[in-house]
Amino acid sequence: MKNELVAKILNEIADMLEMQAVQFKPAAYRRAARTIESLAEPIEDVYAKGKLEELPGVGAAIAKKVAEIIETGSLKYHQELKAKTPVDLEGLLAVEGIGPKTVSLLYKRVGVRSLDDLERAASQHKIREIKGLGPKTEENILSSIELAKRRKERVTLGTALPVAERICENLRAEARSRGATCTVEAAGSLRRMRESIGDIDILATTQNPSGLSDSFTRMSDVRKVLEKGETRSSVILTNNLQVDLRVVQEGSFGSALMYFTGSKDHNIAMRKLAIAKGLKLSEYGLFRGDQQVAGRTEDEVYAKLGLEYIPPELREDHGEVAAAQDHTLPEIVPYDAIRGDLQTHTKWSDGVNTIEEMAQAAKTMGYEYVAITDHYSTIPVVNGLNEHRLREQAKEIDKLNEKIDGIRILKGAEVDIAADGTPSADKAALRGLDVVVGSVHGTFKQTKKEMTQRLIAAMESGLVSIIGHPTSRKINKKNPCEMDFDELFDASKRTGTYLEINASPERLDLSDTNAGLAVKAGCKLTVNTDAHDTEELRNIRFGVAMARRAWVRKTDVINTMPLRELIKTLRKP
DNA sequence: GCCGTTTTCGGCCCGACTGTTTTCAGTCG
Numbered sequence: 048m049k050n051e052l053v054a055k056i057l058n059e060i061a062d063m064l065e066m067q068a069v070q071f072k073p074a075a076y077r078r079a080a081r082t083i084e085s086l087a088e089p090i091e092d093v094y095a096k097g098k099l100e101e102l103p104g105v106g107a108a109i110a111k112k113v114a115e116i117i118e119t120g121s122l123k124y125h126q127e128l129k130a131k132t133p134v135d136l137e138g139l140l141a142v143e144g145i146g147p148k149t150v151s152l153l154y155k156r157v158g159v160r161s162l163d164d165l166e167r168a169a170s171q172h173k174i175r176e177i178k179g180l181g182p183k184t185e186e187n188i189l190s191s192i193e194l195a196k197r198r199k200e201r202v203t204l205g206t207a208l209p210v211a212e213r214i215c216e217n218l219r220a221e222a223r224s225r226g227a228t229c230t231v232e233a234a235g236s237l238r239r240m241r242e243s244i245g246d247i248d249i250l251a252t253t254q255n256p257s258g259l260s261d262s263f264t265r266m267s268d269v270r271k272v273l274e275k276g277e278t279r280s281s282v283i284l285t286n287n288l289q290v291d292l293r294v295v296q297e298g299s300f301g302s303a304l305m306y307f308t309g310s311k312d313h314n315i316a317m318r319k320l321a322i323a324k325g326l327k328l329s330e331y332g333l334f335r336g337d338q339q340v341a342g343r344t345e346d347e348v349y350a351k352l353g354l355e356y357i358p359p360e361l362r363e364d365h366g367e368v369a370a371a372q373d374h375t376l377p378e379i380v381p382y383d384a385i386r387g388d389l390q391t392h393t394k395w396s397d398g399v400n401t402i403e404e405m406a407q408a409a410k411t412m413g414y415e416y417v418a419i420t421d422h423y424s425t426i427p428v429v430n431g432l433n434e435h436r437l438r439e440q441a442k443e444i445d446k447l448n449e450k451i452d453g454i455r456i457l458k459g460a461e462v463d464i465a466a467d468g469t470p471s472a473d474k475a476a477l478r479g480l481d482v483v484v485g486s487v488h489g490t491f492k493q494t495k496k497e498m499t500q501r502l503i504a505a506m507e508s509g510l511v512s513i514i515g516h517p518t519s520r521k522i523n524k525k526n527p528c529e530m531d532f533d534e535l536f537d538a539s540k541r542t543g544t545y546l547e548i549n550a551s552p553e554r555l556d557l558s559d560t561n562a563g564l565a566v567k568a569g570c571k572l573t574v575n576t577d578a579h580d581t582e583e584l585r586n587i588r589f590g591v592a593m594a595r596r597a598w599v600r601k602t603d604v605i606n607t608m609p610l611r612e613l614i615k616t617l618r619k620p
Numbered sequence: 621g622c623c624g625t626t627t628t629c630g631g632c633c634c635g636a637c638t639g640t641t642t643t644c645a646g647t648c649g
Contacts, residue, residue, distance in 0.1 A: 108622085148646055149647085181641095183639055184640085315634095318633045
């Protein structure tokens with residue numbers, strides 16, 4: 048999968064053209080880079096099918112360059128541009144306040160090629176001498192160069208969302224205690240529920256902006272205040288997360304929320320649509336001339352533009368604007384549509400809580416059913432079940448089902464899928480279970496072909512009802528195993544095996560893009576938490592979020608079904 | 621360099637802020 052490489056080269060071309068003050072081409076290269084970066088399938092496959100030019104933002108010229116990168120691993124045009132300004136672009140651009148033009152200026156005037164060069168030039172006061180720059184710029188460079196050296200890493204949605212919710216709640220509470228009304232919402236990629244987040248954006252309206260920014264910058268876990276003003280404040284928390292707070296007028300809250308939620312490409316698409324209708328859209332509202340025609344709420348803005356409301360998870364410029372215009376947006380699966388969790392663990396294997404505790408917690412969440420799927424495995428660390436212990440567990444579940452009203456505990460197991468695709472339990476052992484999750488827990492380094500065959504063999508064994516965390520990735524830690532998704536999806540449909548969206552925030556596997564491809568191919572999914580304690584059951588929303596981002600409908604997710612229907616749907620081992 | 625229910629040529633998303641300037645360019649989101 049060369050998507051990242053291609054996008055990186057195109058982005059660098061954009062930067063270098065911008066350094067040369069070339070007009071419009073940088074934006075064109077960036078657009079193409081974004082398309083390819085967020086593409087679900089490998090760019091090589093698109094190339095092989097001869098469909099590069101069908102990608103939005105990719106025309107004849109860029110298609111030819113992409114082809115060269117795929118064939119040779121590099122691009123002559125890119126090398127030539129690099130030779131003209133041989134600098135560490137990525138490093139220098141990471142410095143806050145420095146863009147391509149300044150990089151070019153610094154290189155030409157004082158020969159800055161790296162972050163070290165830049166630091167030296169700044170401390171020797173060479174930068175203030177450059178026409179167009181000055182002492183302030185020099186100071187700013189010195190104070191932000193450290194941060195640039197430690198590149199900012201994105202955090203998982205599971206880390207960022209609770210932090211943002213806590214901040215919003217605190218700000219609302221403080222405003223209430225001062226008797227002020229105050230609306231506070233998290234925006235940005237967090238609101239779109241992307242799997243990882245760069246920083247947290249919070250939007251607010253209040254009659255007391257200075258009080259709000261005081262509360263914000265004085266939060267207990269603030270490490271550094273970057274800026275503090277009536278309309279914009281910015282802090283770094285002790286966990287290194289950056290949080291930006293913006294305060295807007297009530298009449299602009301909806302348009303501002305839209306604007307700060309993004310994505311950038313969605314915003315651009317929306318503005319173009321506004322222009323086509325003789326209007327102008329900004330964070331201050333939707334305007335006809337000087338007259339604001341909408342802005343207080345998002346619904347209002349979408350409606351005035353003739354669009355259905357677009358849920359934040361869909362705002363990625365993946366065709367949602369056109370669909371909203373044609374009223375063909377799918378009814379994506381609601382967060383409260385899940386009727387039960389089909390992968391959970393208890394003390395019987397490597398979980399923390401008892402079956403009863405898990406069942407009670409699931410009942411509190413309003414579930415109709417919960418499947419207990421402890422490891423059936425020989426991996427020592429997971430304290431796996433064997434045939435005898437599984438029978439004992441089944442007896443306990445039968446008793447609990449008589450004892451507890453209002454929720455049905457399903458009998459299940461999570462089996463390992465061996466390197467050749469054989470499940471770690473045989474038919475006799477699994478007899479009587481309601482659900483069997485099959486997962487890869489070792490021998491991750493196989494060829495694409497081997498891994499594909501392995502999973503297909505597991506599905507064809509007839510013992511497995513669900514493939515758990517299909518690619519075994521861990522966000523920021525472990526790359527997904529390579530596999531041929533077309534073949535995998537075919538086998539999933541053919542054998543009636545369901546594919547999991549594992550809702551654990553460090554997994555989110557299938558990813559949003561892969562889940563989208565799966566459903567497009569006609570597969571059915573299941574969203575499960577893989578909870579190892581009662582608290583983790585609440586991670587379900589992260590998995591549903593991925594499904595929503597993938598345009599998945601309720602009917603595509605089996606555990607939105609009522610119990611009776613689900614039981615009929617699940618294949619018995 | 622891309623793209624078209626106003627265009628196959630002539631446009632290309634919007635606004636704030638900062639620091640540098642005598643009216644604006646660069647950066648950021």
